[in-house]
Amino acid sequence: MTDQFSSLLNSTLDTLGYSIENISLRAKVSKTVKGMCSERCTKQFGLKLLSAGSKAEGVSPIFASDEDSMLVYTDYVCVDFGDIGNGIYVIMRYLDESPPGYIKLRPLGARNITALPWLLIFSMYVTNLDIVLLSSMSFRNFLTLIYSRLMPYLGSANKVSKVSGPALALTVNRCMLNHVFSSDIYADIVPALPYYSSSILEQWKDRKRLYEWPTTDTIKEVSTTEGYVVPVGHKQSEEQNFEWRVCYTTGEQKLLGSLNEVQIKLYVLLKMINSCVIKGQVDCLTSYMIKNIVMWVSETCRTGTFTPDNLSRVVLQSLAFLRNCLLYSNFLPNYMISDRNLLFGKVEVQEKLKLGKIIAELLHEGEHIFLRCEKLKNAMFIMCANPALAFRFRAWRNEIEELFLFAHVNIFSKIKPDMVLRSTFSYDLLFEYMKDKSFVETVIRLFNLLSIDERTLFGNGFQSFEDIDKWLDRLFS
Structure with a gap:
C-alpha cells in the first residue's frame, strides 16, 4: 500500500465533488432550505423541519439520494422528570427496563387545550403496567393517514406511502404547469418529539477518551443539544408498540461537521464500498452504521492518522473495526448511546456471517478494493492519464x-x-x-x-x- 495511491485517491474524490468545500456547501444549503421551511411550519403548525441523513451531512450529492427530514412537534416536550407545563404539553419518561436507547412515554397533561386532543389519540391504558402510555405504533399509523390526505391539497399525487422503521417513506408526483411536466419526489419523513435527558448526554460527555477527537469545545457544544424520540420500538421487545427510540440527530451533525477532510472522505469511501460491493451481496449495513463506525474510529485514533497519504489505510482499519464488531464482540455500539447495539435485531446470523466473509475478502485485497467502484476507478484512471x-x-x-x-x-x-x-x-x-x-x-x-x-x-x-x-x-x- 503506497502513500502515492492514497494521495491519488484523495485527489480523485475532490474531482468527483467530495472536497471539504463541496461537502460543506451542500450541508449549508440543505440546512438553509430546511430552515426556511421550518420557520413557516413552526409559525403556522407548531412544527420544526430538520434536514437529516446524508443530504444534511453534505456527503451525498444533490441528486444522489432521497430527501430525509425529521418533523419535530414543538408543542410537546419529553423529559426524564417533570411536571405539567404552561402552554406546552409535558411528557415524562416512564422509568422501566426498556432496551438501551429506547424509552416509554407517559403524558402528564397540559394547559394548552389545543394540543391535548392530539396526544389523547395515541394514549393507551396498559393493563399489566396499570398506567397510561403513548403508543408509538398508533402515532406512526395515524401520520400515514394524515399524509395520504394532505398530499392532494399540495398539488401532489401520493403514489406510495409506507412505514419503514420510524420513517414514513413517501413517493409523490408533483405535477407542474397543468401536467406539462411532472416528476417523482422521494422522501423519508421521521416524526419526532423533543427530548431532554441530562443523564444520557452527561454519560456521553464524561466518557474517557484517549485522543484529540472530538475536541473539548465540540464535546461541550454537543452535550447541550436537544435529543429526540421517534416512534419505533425495539424489534425483539414484547412492548415495542409503546417504546420510542432516542436519537441525537443535531448532535451527530455537529460531530460530523467537526471531522477533518480525510475523516469525511473516509465516510464517503465506506458508503461507496457498501453501495458498490457489499450491498449487492448482503443488504444489512446501513448508512447510520457506517456513520457510527467513522465516529468511533475517529475517536480511537490520533488526529495525525487522518492525512491524505494515509486515506486507504484508515478505510481498511475501519473495515477491520466492523469485522471485529461482527465476529468477536457481536456488538456495534451507538456512538451517542454506547449501550445500544446497532447490530441487535438489525443483522441476522446468516447476514452477519456473510458480511464478515465479504469484509475479510476486502481486507485481503487491500487498496485494490477501491477499483471495484466503477466511477471511482474511471476517475482515477483519468487523473493519471x-x-x-x-x-x-x-x-x-x-x-x-x-x-x-x-x-x-x-x-x-x-x-x-x-x-x-x-x-x-x-x-x-x-x-x-x-x-x-x-x-x-x-x-x-x-x-x-x-x-x-x-x-x-x-x-x-x-x-x-x-x-x-x-x-x-x-x-x-
Missing part, C-alpha cells in the same frame, strides 16, 4: 453544482405559505422566478454550461427536463 482534463472537469462540475444550489435556495425562498394551496401555485411561482433577474441569469448560465438549447427545451413542452434530471444525477452521483 490526463490531469489537465480532470482539473477542467472538476472546475466545470463545481460551477454547475454551485449554480444549482444557488437556484435551489432561491426557489424555496420564493415559496410563501399562502401560495401552496392555490390552484395556480405553479404559475404564481414561475412568475416570481421571472421577476428575479439573478435567478434568471443563474438558469441561463446553467443552460449554457450544460449545452442546453432553450428554444428546443421550451418548444418540447418541458419534456426534456426528465432527461436533464437523469443527466445531472449521473454528473453529481
